[in-house]
Amino acid sequence: MPPRTAVTGRSHEPRRRFAEELRLLRAKKGNSLRKLGEILGWDASLFGKLESGKTLGSPEVVEALAQHYGAEDWLLTLWELAVGDKTQFKEQYRRYMALECEALSLWHYAVGVLPGLLQTEEYAREVLAAGGLTGAELTQQIEARIGRRDLLAGDDPPQFRTILSETVFRTPLRDARAWREQLDVLAEAADQPHITLQVLPHGRRLHSLACTDVMFLRLLDGRVVAYTESALHGELVEEADQVERLQRAYDAVRDLALTPDESRKFIGQMLEEVPCDPST
Template identity: 45%
Template structure:
């Protein structure tokens, strides 16, 4: 008889719970990994990694397993919890605050904000970050897109985004994917809770140009800030530091094109791209 490991008192992670449930379901059904691979068309090695928790999977493979086991959407619901494990621990605190936010300010210096990315954009950005196999990449993309639930919920946060002009000048390699991304920005900007502005090159040097900034207002009225570069992210909760960054954001927003001119710029870019015209001082 195998010896049970002593209970450490710690609750297992959702990722571990998903892995154990997948193993239990397969063994209860009397299936081998080879048989399961044939039924789902997914590689047996990949399925084994799901059962051991090495991989968390994509929504497609989890939906296929729900179908094979006749579990409705139970595995998919568990995957929704487990996918958060795809993010570093230091980022999960930010995600918790982001999910509860009532107002969200965002300045993006280099890329489209994750909450506004299409699947193709997220896929290309994550693929270029570092080499990874397709299964891992699919998991990362699914996890990022899953965060977008907060802008589609019944009472989403008031989203106010400022995009540096360079964000709109760095196109995707596939022209149609880039057109789809620009169209998605325009679609989101039509929502009453989303305001988008473009910071033109003509605005000159500004604070925060080296990275991206997110400021989140919580239901209790307090605010937190998240500073991010390509290699580092820092969550700031000190009221003085957050206020300093809020003022920096306000200055960026003041220097940006008004919302209607920003939308017009994106529309022109979809038709072939034109230089960003500085606002008329008169």
């Protein structure tokens, strides 16, 4: 029997196929991205990210698109296949990742490891390898994590605030050159108008986020959700009262942190402490 050949010539990879179908559906409908945003009530940039494959969106967005295009019988199914594609993020992160790409603003606190949105490839490699990943799975997860950095790039990135415990800076990479590169990335990020970076130095009083990383997302519908993470467990928090309790804890941490200007100086001091590369 001869090998099976493609009938449509379109991608067989679910995430790419989903983006392709969205582009084709919009072209057939004759909508611009701006017009689509006006009709459905979401920002046009979200639909651009969906069609480029940068995000998969939330079920609510995809359901609205399916109804608009008259594709209820198959578009959501294709989206579910794309979301379930194990070449991207692990199961517990997928719902969060979809929301992250839609967020208007993000607030973050890190106990000991930099947020993926600010990690260099070498930093991501060492962190993921320390967690036990190897081989093809390690490579896939590095690519997925580095791809998240696109969220803070482009013409209209979301506002992002991160508070980094001093522990983050006192846990360097093994390679001094790679660590300097990571610190340079942080210094550059701190100068971006849409990024606010603060450092929580050692010696401040105890607080309720001392063992918990947290990310807050303000969504297009006005809701705020949170994602908390410890060494062994991650949880998406959507209940309003729990999110509010976490926000109060976050506000207390922000009050203890250095100002953005002081934090930029702190990063500069950390750069001075990194040994010079003898090969340069």
